[in-house]
Amino acid sequence: MSITVLYFAAARERAGVSRESLDVPPGARVADVLALLSALHPSLAPLLPHLRVAVEQQFVGLDSPVSPNAELALIPPVAGGAPGLFAVVDRPLQLAQVVDAVAGETAGGLVTFSGAVRNQTQGRRVLRLEYEAYAPMAEAKLEEIGEEVARSWPGTRLAIVHRVGTLVPGELAVVIAAASAHRKEAFRGCEHAIERLKQDVPIWKKEFFEDGEVWVGLGP
CATH class of the missing domain: 3.10.20.30 (Beta-grasp domain)
Incomplete structure (x- = not known):
């Protein structure tokens, strides 16, 4: 075609x-x-x-x-925007993808965060997680986080990719990379990104245990 x-x-x-x-x-x-x-x-x-x-x-x-x-x-990134990669996908994540999106000769410091599914929560064995997202809004919010980082730490580039669907323990749910001229800004940008992601990005997680299931944040 x-x-x-x-x-x-x-x-x-x-x-x-x-x-x-x-x-x-x-x-x-x-x-x-x-x-x-x-x-x-x-x-x-x-x-x-x-x-x-x-x-x-x-x-x-x-x-x-x-x-x-x-x-x-x-x-390409628009003038005044936050260059980087901001995506919600339903496939296994690759840390190299977010690293490549922000790496460059000007980046003396590059910090990454990989969030994986744990095999237990508060003593309960986790069988799997199911992530659901309002994808268009989630990607827009991820880009807003990138803009926040660029304003707070000028010159810092950010990339975030979050997975949806069914994940089992050990699989990556989110990968983040922050790159800047100096390590301090890169560390701060990466930490800000994961904290803000948990606050405002419309992505939901349901945990499945041997003895039940729960939407995280809503209780049993």
Whole structure:
């Protein structure tokens, strides 16, 4: 099937075109399209972790499907925004993804946080967790956190990816990376991100035990 890809700003410069038609396999998702574009435009590949993707003028995640004749746009960080990666996904997380989104020659300090599912809570054995999110709002809130960090510690870049769906003990639920010229700002930015995430981002967690289940924060 065929789709139209739009390029803007730095993405346009790297690809050498502002728009083009691309043949993708039926059932392709955004991640598949990005893989094809990396092969088609090698100079674009290093930029992709820093871009947001919109399909039919709506921001989407890497796992979002792409329909025939869809218009897919590669969106670099906007002027005044918080560069980085802010996503809610339903696949296993990779710490390298958030590191690549913020790393650079100006970053003398880079701090990461990986939140994994524990095998017990208050003495009760955890069988699995189920995460649910209002994904569009959650991603917008994650980006707001990135903007807060950039304002509080100028020059600090942040990336956050949170997983939804069913997770078992040992699997990663969230990965965060903060990069800055100095380690102090990177540590503070990363700590601020995880605390704010727990306050305002609409992501919910249900714990399943051998003897029951509970939505975290609501009690039995």
